[in-house]
Amino acid sequence: MNAIAKLRPGYRPGYAHVREFYTSPDIYESDIRDYWNRSWIWVGHQSQLKKPGDFITFDYGPESVIIARDRDSGIGAFQNVCRHRGSRLCLEASGNTRVFSCPYHAWTYELTGQLRRAREMGEGFDPADYGLLSLHLRNFEGLLFVCAGDEPPEIDEGLRRLRPLVAPFDLGKTRIAHTATYPVPANWKLAIENYMECYHCGPAHLEFARSHSIKDPAHMNAGLVDKLEARSRAAGVPTGEVTRNDPGAATLFLRRYPLFEGYDTGSRTGAPLAPLLGGLSGFDGGATDMQIGILNNFLIYADHMIGYRFVPTALQETRIEVVWFVREDAEAGRDYDHGDLTWLWHATSLDDERIIRHNQQGVNSHHFVPGPLSEMEWGIAAFYDDYLSVSADQIR
Numbered sequence: 490m491n492a493i494a495k496l497r498p499g500y501r502p503g504y505a506h507v508r509e510f511y512t513s514p515d516i517y518e519s520d521i522r523d524y525w526n527r528s529w530i531w532v533g534h535q536s537q538l539k540k541p542g543d544f545i546t547f548d549y550g551p552e553s554v555i556i557a558r559d560r561d562s563g564i565g566a567f568q569n570v571c572r573h574r575g576s577r578l579c580l581e582a583s584g585n586t587r588v589f590s591c592p593y594h595a596w597t598y599e600l601t602g603q604l605r606r607a608r609e610m611g612e613g614f615d616p617a618d619y620g621l622l623s624l625h626l627r628n629f630e631g632l633l634f635v636c637a638g639d640e641p642p643e644i645d646e647g648l649r650r651l652r653p654l655v656a657p658f659d660l661g662k663t664r665i666a667h668t669a670t671y672p673v674p675a676n677w678k679l680a681i682e683n684y685m686e687c688y689h690c691g692p693a694h695l696e697f698a699r700s701h702s703i704k705d706p707a708h709m710n711a712g713l714v715d716k717l718e719a720r721s722r723a724a725g726v727p728t729g730e731v732t733r734n735d736p737g738a739a740t741l742f743l744r745r746y747p748l749f750e751g752y753d754t755g756s757r758t759g760a761p762l763a764p765l766l767g768g769l770s771g772f773d774g775g776a777t778d779m780q781i782g783i784l785n786n787f788l789i790y791a792d793h794m795i796g797y798r799f800v801p802t803a804l805q806e807t808r809i810e811v812v813w814f815v816r817e818d819a820e821a822g823r824d825y826d827h828g829d830l831t832w833l834w835h836a837t838s839l840d841d842e843r844i845i846r847h848n849q850q851g852v853n854s855h856h857f858v859p860g861p862l863s864e865m866e867w868g869i870a871a872f873y874d875d876y877l878s879v880s881a882d883q884i885r
């Protein structure tokens with residue numbers, strides 16, 4: 490019986506998880522394996538791969554993937570591990586290349602992952618047997634997701650349901666305006682759990698709480714939602730909802746919620762920050778929470794989008810990565826101010842780094858006894874359900 494199986498008796502639905510969930514090296518290792526193989530992970534955006542030879546890499550725990558645009562066959566995703574003796578193949582975060590050449594013994598791979606050349610391998614060696622191992626890849630409105638396992642969770646039907654609610658933002662025609670990383674000395678699950686609930690938003694996020702009604706359910710029913718409906722309809726912003734939490738399928742969530750009166754977008758003053766996304770005809774004063782797979786979160790305002798991910802680098806080290814997107818033709822200085830655009834989620838991410846760090850410090854105590862979840866922490870319960878289904882073989 491492994492660590493999670495031993496641990497499960499301590500898990501009470503409706504309560505926080507027990508200490509070992511965030512402190513056990515065995516659970517950490519099985520987490521990485523399970524999530525890498527059995528969930529979809531957001532790795533980048535098509536705007537990073539415009540020309541043939543453009544590539545990005547993305548690391549997840551000890552795993553690493555290369556995503557590259559080939560001359561003819563579009564975008565592919567490959568394990569960043571040489572098929573000779575296993576060296577990390579591509580060492581850069583992004584760039585443009587004709588081939589990938591291993592830094593160890595110079596085996597050389599095409600942009601399609603095929604092995605092109607390996608020296609002195611003798612007769613009977615067939616390069617066709619040693620292409621890079623590929624991963625499943627999906628491109629949803631420009632957002633790229635990979636899954637390394639043979640049987641990825643169902644996602645296509647879910648994306649079909651999401652598409653009409655996302656298409657008007659034309660996210661494929663955005664570009665990255667800024668990326669920031671906030672390293673936090675905490676287990677990745679504490680980082681993602683923090684993102685899954687807004688119970689902490691009032692007490693911990695002064696700036697965010699001024700503009701985002703989600704900080705308190707009472708505000709969500711105070712007529713703001715009806716007003717948003719009307720403004721969204723006028724501005725061409727879709728307002729439907731999607732919730733999917735089925736075992737064996739990628740978790741999906743989408744909902745637009747109102748900002749407080751006077752806020753067109755997530756800005757310091759409430760004023761617009763950047764040109765309207767896609768085909769929108771105006772600001773509706775809302776924000777769309779979108780989750781595609783349990784690990785990948787996006788917040789879409791009328792004029793920009795934020796993407797978040799929580800990347801494990803060690804048992805109690807996580808990189809919170811925040812990515813700001815604007816319309817592809819928007820220019821810094823002319824169409825938006827870089828400092829104004831990034832102000833809110835920089836401040837909010839610094840708050841989150843602090844509270845997650847303190848959370849881990851407390852959970853590391855042997856006297857931590859898991860307490861009950863608030864009604865506002867329903868997202869954490871959904872994460873636990875997903876966790877138990879992704880880790881099902883370990884738990885059975």
Ligand code: FES
Nearest residue numbers: 571573574591594
């Ligand atoms: Fe890559 Fe030897 S490990 S060429």
Ligand code: FE
Nearest residue numbers: 683684694841
């Ligand atoms: Fe937060």
